[in-house]
Amino acid sequence: MRIAIVGCGQLSRMLALAGLPLGIKFSFINDNYQQATDCVDGLGRVVPLTKDWQEEQNIHNLYNRLGKPDLITVEKEQVDIKLLKALQAHCDILPNIEAIAACQHRYREKQLLEKLAIPTSPFAYSLPANEALKVLQLPMVVKSCRDGYDGKNQWVLKTLADIEDFDRLNIQDYIIEAWIKFEREVSLVSVRSKSGDIEHYALTDNIHENGILLQSIAPAIDQNNTLTIKAHTYMEAILNAVDYVGVMAMECFVVNDELIINELAPRVHNSGHWTQAGSVTCQFENHIRAVAGLVLGSTASLGTTGMINLIGNEQPPLSSLSVLSTLHWYNKLVKAQRKLGHVNFFDKDQVSLVQQMDDFQCAIKLNNIS
Amino acid sequence: MRIAIVGCGQLSRMLALAGLPLGIKFSFINDNYQQATDCVDGLGRVVPLTKDWQEEQNIHNLYNRLGKPDLITVEKEQVDIKLLKALQAHCDILPNIEAIAACQHRYREKQLLEKLAIPTSPFAYSLPANEALKVLQLPMVVKSCRDGYDGKNQWVLKTLADIEDFDRLNIQDYIIEAWIKFEREVSLVSVRSKSGDIEHYALTDNIHENGILLQSIAPAIDQNNTLTIKAHTYMEAILNAVDYVGVMAMECFVVNDELIINELAPRVHNSGHWTQAGSVTCQFENHIRAVAGLVLGSTASLGTTGMINLIGNEQPPLSSLSVLSTLHWYNKLVKAQRKLGHVNFFDKDQVSLVQQMDDFQCAIKLNNIS
Numbered sequence: 001m002r003i004a005i006v007g008c009g010q011l012s013r014m015l016a017l018a019g020l021p022l023g024i025k026f027s028f029i030n031d032n033y034q035q036a037t038d039c040v041d042g043l044g045r046v047v048p049l050t051k052d053w054q055e056e057q058n059i060h061n062l063y064n065r066l067g068k069p070d071l072i073t074v075e076k077e078q079v080d081i082k083l084l085k086a087l088q089a090h091c092d093i094l095p096n097i098e099a100i101a102a103c104q105h106r107y108r109e110k111q112l113l114e115k116l117a118i119p120t121s122p123f124a125y126s127l128p129a130n131e132a133l134k135v136l137q138l139p140m141v142v143k144s145c146r147d148g149y150d151g152k153n154q155w156v157l158k159t160l161a162d163i164e165d166f167d168r169l170n171i172q173d174y175i176i177e178a179w180i181k182f183e184r185e186v187s188l189v190s191v192r193s194k195s196g197d198i199e200h201y202a203l204t205d206n207i208h209e210n211g212i213l214l215q216s217i218a219p220a221i222d223q224n225n226t227l228t229i230k231a232h233t234y235m236e237a238i239l240n241a242v243d244y245v246g247v248m249a250m251e252c253f254v255v256n257d258e259l260i261i262n263e264l265a266p267r268v269h270n271s272g273h274w275t276q277a278g279s280v281t282c283q284f285e286n287h288i289r290a291v292a293g294l295v296l297g298s299t300a301s302l303g304t305t306g307m308i309n310l311i312g313n314e315q316p317p318l319s320s321l322s323v324l325s326t327l328h329w330y331n332k333l334v335k336a337q338r339k340l341g342h343v344n345f346f347d348k349d350q351v352s353l354v355q356q357m358d359d360f361q362c363a364i365k366l367n368n369i370s
Numbered sequence: 371m372r373i374a375i376v377g378c379g380q381l382s383r384m385l386a387l388a389g390l391p392l393g394i395k396f397s398f399i400n401d402n403y404q405q406a407t408d409c410v411d412g413l414g415r416v417v418p419l420t421k422d423w424q425e426e427q428n429i430h431n432l433y434n435r436l437g438k439p440d441l442i443t444v445e446k447e448q449v450d451i452k453l454l455k456a457l458q459a460h461c462d463i464l465p466n467i468e469a470i471a472a473c474q475h476r477y478r479e480k481q482l483l484e485k486l487a488i489p490t491s492p493f494a495y496s497l498p499a500n501e502a503l504k505v506l507q508l509p510m511v512v513k514s515c516r517d518g519y520d521g522k523n524q525w526v527l528k529t530l531a532d533i534e535d536f537d538r539l540n541i542q543d544y545i546i547e548a549w550i551k552f553e554r555e556v557s558l559v560s561v562r563s564k565s566g567d568i569e570h571y572a573l574t575d576n577i578h579e580n581g582i583l584l585q586s587i588a589p590a591i592d593q594n595n596t597l598t599i600k601a602h603t604y605m606e607a608i609l610n611a612v613d614y615v616g617v618m619a620m621e622c623f624v625v626n627d628e629l630i631i632n633e634l635a636p637r638v639h640n641s642g643h644w645t646q647a648g649s650v651t652c653q654f655e656n657h658i659r660a661v662a663g664l665v666l667g668s669t670a671s672l673g674t675t676g677m678i679n680l681i682g683n684e685q686p687p688l689s690s691l692s693v694l695s696t697l698h699w700y701n702k703l704v705k706a707q708r709k710l711g712h713v714n715f716f717d718k719d720q721v722s723l724v725q726q727m728d729d730f731q732c733a734i735k736l737n738n739i740s
Contacts, residue, residue: 023686023699298693302672316393323668329393
């Protein structure tokens, strides 16, 4: 079996590293002409998308150059839907194109959540900020419908002056959301098979800084399972509504024991990287199992697990590893604010885990200074 | 960091798949001119050994073509010691050459065990079988000193006629061992770091057929830890005696709560494949951590784990996988009696594990018949 993945980043890398042991071969579509392919080099064929891909003969050639994959999946939501539709003439696209389309545009995502009566923050679509002020209160946050990730293309509006400034920018295609004063952020990563089976990983506590995920700990603190039960209900409603196949992630704000859904990702997710160390089957293998039509692997947790993202570090911090931690380094070109790798931590309880993660952070800081 | 491995088989494949996430790059020396390199294709540079490697300039070229690795390790004991010594002029060889040399020759291995007063079966070295009969009783087993693995180049002598037949074969360089009537076979896989730290994986129960490992279950049945304590003592004596760095495996016969050491392997081992599913850090990552000079990862078990070798199967048995099993397929050319992959099983207790493994064996048989 051969699977092609759209995208050549670290998620494609880890999908391939999890799928190669199953005897599955991989190809990667480089749909970003400037993107380096270091993450996936050596793990399968890398085929750059040519600018004239729209012609029928060229799509046919692309499919052939990919090695005639049995199916195509994605490592990101920002994929040209027209490209996926053209490729669908040759093989399955999983998760299905409608699901990817819904998650790649914040307004369509909001519509999906509202249709399913799943709590999400109040919003206005493509209104000037001063109009949005009639339905929302300050502070508000503006998010580009398409190009926002890791906190990019977002604007926080705190004052009337901010509103005037933003409206002058003349940004297109955005939503303006009420600013949610959340207590903490959690996420749920789940997987649905072709036959409709759903498995959930443990609810995960996440800490972001400037919109970038810094660290996760799983299982999340969740008295009486209140949040977990709600998260499962919402996730199952979404997965079944769009007949989803593969791994999906749901990011949520926690406010007074309620979940407010912030974002969906139709793919493996940074807040599920801990599953490589802390679950029977990691999210990457389970995404491959799902789209390949196999029975899902167990998502059961094996202990308490944490993950720290390595952002803009110069070297894999091998000497800072401990007996209960391991590293995933993505082979990327080093750039400030870029996710270059992550470290997973495993422990018997949350207290020792947090101590371990703190020790690692200190060791990293010392290394960077010396 | 770049590590070169001598050999292009499944052990090199799994070492690379475990080391790539750490940001380590790999090269492979193909020292067997007929060997296909499918197992490691795409995971790093593959450099075939040329027949004139002995010349100093050619060794220099080989080292350069490997990408000037920081160190060289092995996936097998049958490596030309002269080649390793020549390469040592350029970088470290780990485990050290003396340890590999001792384990690659059954008589030297026996000498090492006897020097350390570790129990092993009585034997005669390079005597005709009819002479060996003066010190050993029938049945006896003859093992080539160098070329025996998976039951190859071994002869069981049960009668005086067998003895005459064997002596007429005129075989060179062998040992004749007393046939051990063992109750069961266990193995211990351990790892020693550059700083001398030693970690042991759980003792493993193994079942062989015609000299080939069929399946493993870990932890092994071991009342009061009697066998485990002995195995640790023997292993630590061996590792420290030869200043070993990396993973070593020790195969043992169990007779009346005693261990009789059958064989040492200076490398990752088939009976440790279960560690991919059932331990915090698998044997492959720990070998890489040891030779790379890193702190060892935890060898703690996460539950009960089993492994079934896939021998001479035509296809990866993806459709036979269950929620608690996963597959490692090696991408080899299919041949009868060849190890083509293995399946790891994880479970909460030994009873459910054995049931799961039986179900898998049945599913495989049905698939092969239909």
